[in-house]
Amino acid sequence: MSKTVAVVLALICLMLFPTTSKAQLIPSGNVYAGVAYADSVDVVNRLTFRGWDASVEAFPFHRFAYLGIVLDGSGVYRTGVRQYNVVIGPRVSMNIGKWRPFVHAMGGIQLTNSSGSSFKPAAIDIGGGVDRKLPFKNFSWRLQFDYVHTHLLSANQNEYRGSTGIVWRF
Numbered sequence: 001m002s003k004t005v006a007v008v009l010a011l012i013c014l015m016l017f018p019t020t021s022k023a024q025l026i027p028s029g030n031v032y033a034g035v036a037y038a039d040s041v042d043v044v045n046r047l048t049f050r051g052w053d054a055s056v057e058a059f060p061f062h063r064f065a066y067l068g069i070v071l072d073g074s075g076v077y078r079t080g081v082r083q084y085n086v087v088i089g090p091r092v093s094m095n096i097g098k099w100r101p102f103v104h105a106m107g108g109i110q111l112t113n114s115s116g117s118s119f120k121p122a123a124i125d126i127g128g129g130v131d132r133k134l135p136f137k138n139f140s141w142r143l144q145f146d147y148v149h150t151h152l153l154s155a156n157q158n159e160y161r162g163s164t165g166i167v168w169r170f
Helices: 002-016
Strands: 029-041 046-058 067-078 081-093 099-114 117-119 122-133 139-152 155-169
Touching (some): 029 067, 046 155, 067 099, 081 122, 099 139
Antiparallel strands (some): 029 046, 099 117
């Protein structure tokens, strides 16, 4: 499963950045880094986590300025449990004055380390949020909420994650 995900991510990256003759690899986009709080519910347990969330968004389609491709990574932690998500997918957004609301649907993989055991289920991430422009040029503040669903060993895990942080636009 992990080799398949790596091949798919590599192909998507090659499609996003096909020309090396441009001065920049990504003509427009943004980078986000922030803190995250997650509430995870499986069949038996309800766990809360704290951690980080980061993403890179590119706008490769000049005709569709509202459509971006996002690569998102996050890590959340609690005593004895570490959980990492890497997902990729489309994001639709629009500018309304100083605000930029967005929604996204992404897929990828989750790595969970718990009590010496490691699990790697597929992950589906559906969410959205809003960016608010700051007085500093090219910077915004983001508030984002996500629902992450995984399925492992005939059990579903539902995670609700909120994150906030700084966005740099280029």
